[in-house]
Amino acid sequence: MYKVAILGCENSHANFFLEYFVEKKVVGDVEVMGVYSDDAEAARKLQAQFGVNVMEHYDDFVGKLDGLIITARHGDNHYKYAKPYLGDGIPMFIDKPITVSEKDAREFRRELEENRIPVSGGSMCMYDGLVQELKKAVEDRTYGVVYGGSLRSPVSLDNIYGGFYFYSQHLVQVLGEIFGYYPRSVQAFPGKNAYTCVFRYEGYDVTGVYVEGNYTYYAGISCEKEYVGGMYALENCAEREVEAFYRILTGGSQEMSYEDFFAPVYILNAIHRSVQSGKEEAISF
Numbered sequence: 001m002y003k004v005a006i007l008g009c010e011n012s013h014a015n016f017f018l019e020y021f022v023e024k025k026v027v028g029d030v031e032v033m034g035v036y037s038d039d040a041e042a043a044r045k046l047q048a049q050f051g052v053n054v055m056e057h058y059d060d061f062v063g064k065l066d067g068l069i070i071t072a073r074h075g076d077n078h079y080k081y082a083k084p085y086l087g088d089g090i091p092m093f094i095d096k097p098i099t100v101s102e103k104d105a106r107e108f109r110r111e112l113e114e115n116r117i118p119v120s121g122g123s124m125c126m127y128d129g130l131v132q133e134l135k136k137a138v139e140d141r142t143y144g145v146v147y148g149g150s151l152r153s154p155v156s157l158d159n160i161y162g163g164f165y166f167y168s169q170h171l172v173q174v175l176g177e178i179f180g181y182y183p184r185s186v187q188a189f190p191g192k193n194a195y196t197c198v199f200r201y202e203g204y205d206v207t208g209v210y211v212e213g214n215y216t217y218y219a220g221i222s223c224e225k226e227y228v229g230g231m232y233a234l235e236n237c238a239e240r241e242v243e244a245f246y247r248i249l250t251g252g253s254q255e256m257s258y259e260d261f262f263a264p265v266y267i268l269n270a271i272h273r274s275v276q277s278g279k280e281e282a283i284s285f
Contacts, residue, residue, distance in 0.1 A: 001031045002249050003065050007058050007081040008072020009035045010042040013095055013124075016238040017069055017245075018050045027246060033061055038077070059084040067249040069093045070121075073161040075100040079108045086111045091248040093241075094121040096169035098265055100162050105265040109258050118248035119261055120241070123173035125153070125217065127240035130232040134178045134221050137228060144224025148204040151175060152218040155195065155210035164275075165268055171208050172264045172271075174219055175199060179206055181263035187280040188271050197271055200280075259285070 004021075006014050014035065021030045036055040037043040043054045055061070062084050068091070070081050075097035082092060092112075098121070099105045112119060125131060138146055153171035157164055175183070183199040183206070195210040220229020248254050254261075263285060270283040 001029055002067060003031050003033050003061075004067040004069055004249070005033050005055065005061050005065055006035045006069045006071060007037075007055075008070055008074075008077050008095075009037045009046055010039050010073045011071055011095070013071040013238075013241075014046060014069075015049075017071075017093075017242055018046060018052065020239070020242045022050045022052065030246070030249070033065065036060070036081075037072075061085075063088060065090055067091045067093075067245070069245065071095040073166065075162050075165055076104070079104045082108070083111075086115050086117065089115050089117055091118040091120075091245070093245040094119060096121070096123045096173065096264070097162070097165050097268060098122060098169075098262055100165045100265075102266060102269050105262045109262045113258055118252075118254040119256075119258070120244040120248055120254060122256075122261065122264065123170045124237040124241040125170045125232075125234060126173045126177045127237040127244075128174075128217075128232045128234055130230065131174050131177055131219055134219055134229060137223075138178055138221060141223075143221070143226055143228060146179075146204060147222045147224065149179060149206045149221040150218070150229070151206065151208040151220075152216065153208070153210060154215045154217075155212055157212055164272055168210065168268055168271070169264050170217070171210060172267045174217075175206060175208060175267070176260065176263060178219065178221065181260045181267075182285060183267065183283060185280050185282045186267065186270050186274055188274040190275050195271070195275065197274075199267075 020026050034053040034055040036058045058081050156167045185200045187198050189196045193212040197208040199206045270281045274281040
């Protein structure tokens with residue numbers, strides 16, 4: 001049996017993993033040893049629903065696990081929760097945002113690489129069928145030369161989980177999947193209930209709109225022959241993110257490079273700097 005624990009279980013991603021491994025038993029070789037949250041009530045709810053053990057401390061199982069699932073709402077907790085387990089060299093799922101600070105991103109990535117730890121995670125939006133279809137169309141130039149694109153995702157600006165950083169990786173992850181994870185710069189134009197961001201790539205721009213409190217997702221590419229895109233609904237994306245973790249847990253290779261995996265942190269920080277400065281900000285990876 002592969003032994004895993006879930007740290008930071010305040011959001012629905014913890015439920016997805018428990019439904020898959022405990023309730024539905026989609027695979028029969030994973031045992032969830034325990035769950036932990038700084039929000040004790042969130043952990044107790046999962047105990048009542050799924051019968052899982054509640055851990056007293058997030059480092060209770062150091063040296064005793066085969067894999068780690070980190071789904072804390074606040075990105076500042078991700079590196080903190082992972083750190084005691086890094087010496088164990090076990091595969092890790094890390095929810096979005098991977099980290100909030102660029103400093104944590106640099107240190108976290110260095111330790112993961114040094115310990116050769118496979119990772120999965122980020123925003124599950126990248127698994128959507130339309131997103132992957134548009135990614136392939138850009139790569140193959142299916143509709144001719146790419147002139148740019150447009151994205152829309154929800155955002156939460158007023159919360160105790162890091163403010164803008166809490167929900168914003170969804171748009172940036174889709175941006176990276178379709179157009180590449182390394183735009184040169186970004187300028188953000190904050191409004192009352194929305195941020196409009198212009199991401200500058202070599203040869204074209206992509207517009208991303210964050211909308212407060214409206215949980216709809218859109219993606220499109222503007223090409224030589226036509227515009228292609230529309231709304232996407234995250235169908236089966238939760239299952240795919242669990243499956244991606246299960247693959248690395250059972251010895252498979254990770255889907256993303258470490259560089260791509262951490263790239264959204266630097267893009268998000270550049271957006272935040274642009275909101276504060278009112279200027280176009282270079283993205284330094």
